[in-house]
Amino acid sequence: MSHDFGPAVALSCRECGARYPLGPSFACLECFGPLEAAYEFGRVTREDIAAGPASIWRYRSLLPVPADVASKPNMNPGWTQLVRAGNLGRALGIRSLHVKDDSGNPTHSFKDRVVAIAVEAARTFGFHTLSCSSTGNLAGAVTAAAARAGLDACVFIPADLEEAKIAMARVFGGRLIGIDGSYDEVNRFCSELIGDPLGDKWGFVNVNLRPYYAEGSKTLAYEIAEQLGWRLPEQIVIPIASGSQLTKIDKGFKELIALGLVEDTPYKVFGAQAAGCSPVSAAYKAGHDVVQPVKPDTIAKSLAIGNPADGPYVLDIARRTGGAVEDVTDAEVVAAIKLLASTEGIFAETAGGVTVGVLKKLVETGRLDPEAETVVLNTGDGLKTLDAIAGESSRPTAVIKPSLDAFRAAV
Amino acid sequence: MSVTVRIPTILRTYTGGNAEVSGEGATLRDVLAKLDADYPGIGARILDESGKIRRFVNVYVGEEDVRFAEGLDTPAPQGAQISIIPAVAGG
Numbered sequence: 001m002s003h004d005f006g007p008a009v010a011l012s013c014r015e016c017g018a019r020y021p022l023g024p025s026f027a028c029l030e031c032f033g034p035l036e037a038a039y040e041f042g043r044v045t046r047e048d049i050a051a052g053p054a055s056i057w058r059y060r061s062l063l064p065v066p067a068d069v070a071s072k073p074n075m076n077p078g079w080t081q082l083v084r085a086g087n088l089g090r091a092l093g094i095r096s097l098h099v100k101d102d103s104g105n106p107t108h109s110f111k112d113r114v115v116a117i118a119v120e121a122a123r124t125f126g127f128h129t130l131s132c133s134s135t136g137n138l139a140g141a142v143t144a145a146a147a148r149a150g151l152d153a154c155v156f157i158p159a160d161l162e163e164a165k166i167a168m169a170r171v172f173g174g175r176l177i178g179i180d181g182s183y184d185e186v187n188r189f190c191s192e193l194i195g196d197p198l199g200d201k202w203g204f205v206n207v208n209l210r211p212y213y214a215e216g217s218k219t220l221a222y223e224i225a226e227q228l229g230w231r232l233p234e235q236i237v238i239p240i241a242s243g244s245q246l247t248k249i250d251k252g253f254k255e256l257i258a259l260g261l262v263e264d265t266p267y268k269v270f271g272a273q274a275a276g277c278s279p280v281s282a283a284y285k286a287g288h289d290v291v292q293p294v295k296p297d298t299i300a301k302s303l304a305i306g307n308p309a310d311g312p313y314v315l316d317i318a319r320r321t322g323g324a325v326e327d328v329t330d331a332e333v334v335a336a337i338k339l340l341a342s343t344e345g346i347f348a349e350t351a352g353g354v355t356v357g358v359l360k361k362l363v364e365t366g367r368l369d370p371e372a373e374t375v376v377l378n379t380g381d382g383l384k385t386l387d388a389i390a391g392e393s394s395r396p397t398a399v400i401k402p403s404l405d406a407f408r409a410a411v
Numbered sequence: 412m413s414v415t416v417r418i419p420t421i422l423r424t425y426t427g428g429n430a431e432v433s434g435e436g437a438t439l440r441d442v443l444a445k446l447d448a449d450y451p452g453i454g455a456r457i458l459d460e461s462g463k464i465r466r467f468v469n470v471y472v473g474e475e476d477v478r479f480a481e482g483l484d485t486p487a488p489q490g491a492q493i494s495i496i497p498a499v500a501g502g
Contacts, residue, residue, distance in 0.1 A: 015467065027497035029421050032456070032467040034499035133501055184476075187501040188469070192494065195420045195430060207500040214502075242502020290466060293478055307476070309499050312466060 003124050005037070008064035011211050012038040014313070022064075024125050024208040034309065035211045037064045044259055046230055049222075054079040056113055056219040062255060063219070064212050065120050073148050074119060075141075077112035078219050080104040082227035082375070087343035088356075092363050096373040098233070100224055101346055107168065108381035109302075109349070110245065111141035114216035118205035119145050121212035127203030129154055130174075133190040135183050135241065135302045136165030137349075137380050142205055143172035154202070156186050161301060164384045182296060184307045206242075217245040221252025224375055225262050232256070232267045234372035237362070239355045239379055240271045240280050240325070241303045243310030250317045269317050270368065271325040272358035274298035274333060274350075280311045284325035289315055299330045299388050300350040302380060324367050328357035334388055336360060340378070347382035355379075412489040414442060419495055425453040434493065439472060440483040442493060457495060469498045 003022050011020045015033025026035055044061050052058030056078030057070040070076070081101045089097035102110040115138070122130055130146040130153045132138050139155040146153035153174030157166070158181060169176050179186045190207055193199035205213045225232055232253055238246040250269055256262045273281045276298030283291045291311035296304035308314070318325050328336070333350055336357035341347050348356065359376050362368035382389070400406040416434040418426050426432050432449070436442035447454030459465050463483075470477045471494040477485045487493065 025421075027419075027421055027467065027499050030456075031459075032421075032465050032497050032499070034467065183501070185474075188471070188494075188496060191419075191496045191500045192417070200420075204500075206502055210500060210502075244502040293476060295479075305501060307469070307498070307501075309467075309501050 004066040005064040005124070005212075006066050007039045007041050007061060008037040009040050010038045011035040024121075024127070024203070026208050026210045037211050037215050041255075041259060044261065046226075046261060049226065056116060056216065059219055059222045062222065063117060064215055065117060069120055072120070072123070073150065074116050075106040075112050075145050075148060077105045077116050079223060082224060083344060083346065085344050085376075088340060091339065091343050092360055094363060094370045094374055098228070098375045099340070099344060099346060099378055100220065100375055101378045102220070103346070103348065103352075103378055103381035107137070107140045107144045108384065109137035109141065110217070110220065110379040111138045112145070113219050114213045115141040115145045115205055117216040118203065118209045118213035119149050119151070121209045122151065122203035122205075123149070125203065127201065128152055129202045130205065131155060131190070131199070131202045132205045133183065133187040133207070134169075135304060136161045136169075136384065137302055138206065139169035139176060140165060140172070143169050143174045143176070146174055147172045156190055158183050158186055162385055162387060164386060168384065183305055184293070187307075214244045214248055217248035218252035218255070220245070220377070221249040222256065225253070225256050228373075230262050232262050232265050233375040234266070235268045235270065235323070235368055235374040237270045237272055237355055237359045237368075237374070237376045239303055239351045239377060240273050240308065240314055241305045241351075243271070243280060243308045243314040245379070246271055247310050247313045247317060250321070267321060268323040269321045270323040270358065270362060271314050271318055272355040273325065273327040274300040274303055274354050275327045275329045276300070277304045277306060278327035279306060280308060280314050281325045281327040283311065284315055284318060291315070299385070300333055300354050301385070302349060302351045303354060324362065326358045326361055326367075328354060328361055332357040332361070337382060337389060341382070346378055348378045349380035349382050349385040350388050351380055352378035352382070353388070412437060412487055412491070414487050414489075414491045414493055416442065416446060417492060417494040419497055421497065422453055422456055422495065425450040425456075436487050438483065439470065439477055439485045439487055439493065442487050443483070467498045469496045470494070471496070
């Protein structure tokens with residue numbers, strides 16, 4: 001049976017370059033390295049892209065999807081706002097700052113992008129059940145996309161996730177299994193489940209469909225470039241969970257250059273972690289090229305991956321582009337959430353707080369050029385992580401009787 | 412000590428399709444050496460040329476990732492379950 005993955009022609013090992021036919025496989029038989037989609041792109045023009053829909057499907061000729069992908073039931077994610085963040089820029093002393101706000105996606109996180117590609121791959125391979133290991137956002141993105149696509153869903157999460165993320169994942173139906181353990185243990189469980197008859201006919205978006213799924217993050221790079229008027233930003237700050245998103249944004253920028261869609265201008269990639277789960281940041285600072293896993297302890301649960309699969313590649317990219325990897329404390333995360341909200345009207349989840357917090361730290365320590373054009377990512381919605389700012393933020397600034405005198409006294 | 416070793420799908424060509432095989436050794440290093448003797452070639456898939464666990468392989472003795480323990484020198488107690496898992500999932 002021939003599969004239609006558009007411009008994608010093979011899977012290729014990122015470590016050793018071994019090539020495999022397009023299929024539901026994710027690890028190289030030679031060296032266990034990650035497989036990723038390899039392409040033969042046709043001619044792609046800015047005009048063709050601009051004539052496409054206001055979703056990630058305007059870039060379908062750069063993704064492992066068939067040409068008619070947009071006509072099938074899907075969540076149509078992407079084409080989210082690139083907000084000119086003048087107020088935040090002034091607060092931090094950055095001349096030109098934009099926030100790419102992915103809380104505007106259908107289930108309020110960037111995960112809708114990657115899941116949309118994975119759903120198409122699942123359909124192509126004939127999987128009827130969509131699954132994943134999730135720190136929260138992905139679970140909701142998968143159950144919603146499965147509902148719309150008419151697929152079954154069974155997703156796995158650490159049992160102690162934020163209530164809002166659990167509720168959101170459950171409302172779309174399907175099964176939501178809490179695992180008594182960390183995300184890394186959930187992930188390990190899913191990898192074992194795939195090798196068992198129980199799960200070998202399932203499409204795990206971030207395991208056996210990962211080579212397709214991960215490509216969805218390239219659309220963040222495409223959109224940022226197109227929304228800047230077909231230019232690359234000089235600096236970009238990206239959160240790190242598994243590191244996949246950061247590596248794919250870099251891949252997206254390189255593809256745009258290779259296809260002649262943008263000028264070949266230098267860009268620096270900065271990675272952001274929470275101090276309570278900062279294995280990549282620690283490896284960066286120590287000058288290592290491998291990542292020693294950690295046991296996470298942070299309010300930024302969507303980034304709490306102690307054993308990040310793409311960690312080594314994040315290190316390569318940060319060093320190659322002249323960027324850096326940095327981490328901030330939970331207190332800095334909360335302060336950054338409030339700073340972004342009060343300057344730009346964007347309510348970020350904890351991962352966004354991590355990224356803005358790291359942006360602030362990078363400027364203050366002189367590693368990010370305040371004169372260079374900078375983009376910072378907000379990958380999810382603060383309504384899902386209300387606990388992070390609970391306490392005084394959950395109460396009115398004042399409670400008064402409904403009288404003018406009472407108000408006069410209060411102000 | 413005798414242990415069981417869980418084999419990932421991509422290595423089952425070496426074990427005749429078996430998802431679980433029995434192993435033997437005092438440490439993880441010994442267990443992997445014996446595994447390669449029983450199923451020639453499987454060792455080089457797990458360890459690189461310098462004898463280290465490959466960058467994208469996770470090995471667990473029981474519930475513990477051996478990188479949190481003593482790596483290849485991690486003891487393999489009697490009856491332990493050793494799992495070899497591709498590290499390229501998640502996120």
